[in-house]
Amino acid sequence: MSDIQVHRTDHGIGVVTPVGRLTMVAAKPLTEAVVALVDQGTSKVVVDLGETTFIDSSGLGALIAGLKRCRQAGGDLRIARPTEQVTTVLRLTNLDKVLTPRATVDEAF
């Protein structure tokens, strides 16, 4: 089970950190967390995947849903600190171009 942590930086960037496994169980809470940030006026969002031990296609779908929501609001969603498993999944699904990993949260925007 993943725990979704959310905070905003001093620069107005939303940082969402899924801790643990990001599968069908946690995909909806992740999307909801991003949508809530956008609805509150924060449309630049970093999903910090450094604490995400495993991601599946549902988790990827949640990232894409969040990305679309941020871009609709004039912002963007970027990912940071992917583990090897996350990088592998992005490559196998051809999503490494649309979700280009950043090495750190600070480098994302």
Next chain:
Amino acid sequence: MATAHEAVLVARPEDIEVLQDMVAALWDAEPGVGGTDRTRFEMALVEIFANVVEHSERAHGGPPVRRVAVTLTVDEEQVQAVLVDDGRPAAVDLSAVTMPDEDATSGRGLALAVAAVDDVDYQRDGDINRWTVTCRRTA
């Protein structure tokens, strides 16, 4: 010498956690399986189980009652999972599965499973569905 790990799960999202804990126990028992093979196998297995969960929810429309018997085996050549359930037939052609466009928010599961491991097989056998995930060991 093959070892088998078996469990009967319920076709519901929460049991993905149970399945992944089962996989973690398998790796504890089989420390010789390489990291890449572990990742490939777990990714495919989770996607296949999630697919069974999705179709179970659609078929019944109520509380999830479909049971899924999971058997995991490791030998010198491969890691394999067999998932057996008695639900409705799965209308799937694994040879025709393709990865959706990059802006799709769903529909990647089976394509990811097929891409991750060496073989994914589905058979309707009498009244049961049988999924087999095979990952040949590379290390």
